[in-house]
């Protein structure tokens with residue numbers, strides 16, 4: 112790999128700002144101290160005055176920059192290759208490109224997307240161990256050489272369609288501490304590593320590294336410690352088989368929610384210690400990772416509208432209008448599990464959300480047991496059950512934070528409901544201060 116691409120220095124535009132990389136056409140620059148919340152307030156006011164209930168996300172690019180700075184100060188030896196599958200919003204790709212991350216692509220379309228934003232092929236890893244032939248050919252003709260494999264059949268495919276590829280052997284690791292386990296689907300068992308390497312040798316393929324993924328939403332840092340030790344063993348086997356091993360890819364799985372009990376910094380300490388033990392700086396091994404959730408989760412806030420309401424009185428003899436424990440408020444909002452909130456069924460690492468009312472309410476307002484439903488005709492489409500909220504009215508807005516990971520890319524048009532529009536915002540400070548991205 113090109114050394115210049117493995118440092119954590121952002122690519123600065125000539126005048127030291129990011130504005131040439133991000134076009135202002137589709138980005139709202141927050142100046143005069145305007146905050147993201149101010150933007151949301153004015154957007155809701157604008158929509159309200161037009162009786163428009165259009166749901167929307169606000170994507171805050173500053174949050175991505177903050178995450179990036181936190182990454183490079185905690186994991187200085189690990190170059191992030193952002194996992195595009197997590198959120199493929201073009202402005203996000205352009206922002207990360209300006210920050211000089213690499214990109215983990217899972218398909219031809221993701222490679223195409225990243226290349227279309229000016230990313231050079233040597234900043235891409237095609238990190239899917241089970242690739243369609245046509246996608247391998249696309250990678251080959253577009254100069255994307257770095258790719259993963261975990262089977263003999265994949266080696267045969269690659270030898271026929273991209274013989275010059277630089278291969279990274281994905282191994283299965285202990286993912287029992289992760290909320291989304293991946294090693295049951297991908298990764299060679301350690302016992303099969305010798306045979307795979309021998310097969311690569313016969314096919315005259317170049318294996319240059321090892322990758323793993325501890326699973327998405329990893330809750331225990333020791334998973335990384337064990338996996339890095341496993342990778343060291345594979346390096347030793349490969350080096351003694353004559354391969355020039357130079358790349359370790361520690362995958363994704365990083366959490367950074369402030370409300371999560373294990374902090375990113377604690378994970379980083381364990382990872383750094385293991386890297387220094389098994390892959391010290393003088394080993395010459397380049398270390399990369401494929402974070403997705405880490406970069407995106409806090410960057411997006413979703414704004415949804417209450418489109419319908421029904422009051423369910425469990426006790427027909429009760430006339431007490433306020434604070435009645437048997438009264439259940441049913442609200443129907445214009446997004447749900449078939450839309451942006453698909454995480455509720457698809458993502459065990461984000462299996463509940465906490466919608467909160469956009470308008471201000473006084474503490475003394477009576478609270479009702481409330482069930483929030485998505486807009487479709489399916490009763491599976493439930494967003495939140497049994498929370499206590501002040502009474503909402505049709506037309507009220509609810510906000511949901513931390514909606515950036517595995518949301519926009521997984522929405523369907525089931526029942527014909529519209530998808531959330533994405534408004535991109537960035538502070539004037541970030542927009543103009545390119546030097547912020549230089550470490």
Ligand SMILES: Cc1ncc(COP(=O)(O)O)c(C=O)c1O
Pocket residue numbers: 194197215238239293324326327328362363364365401402403404405
């Ligand atoms: C190969 C690969 N890399 C990276 C990621 C991103 O993982 P995360 O969002 O947990 O960081 C995934 C998620 O499924 C993946 O499959």
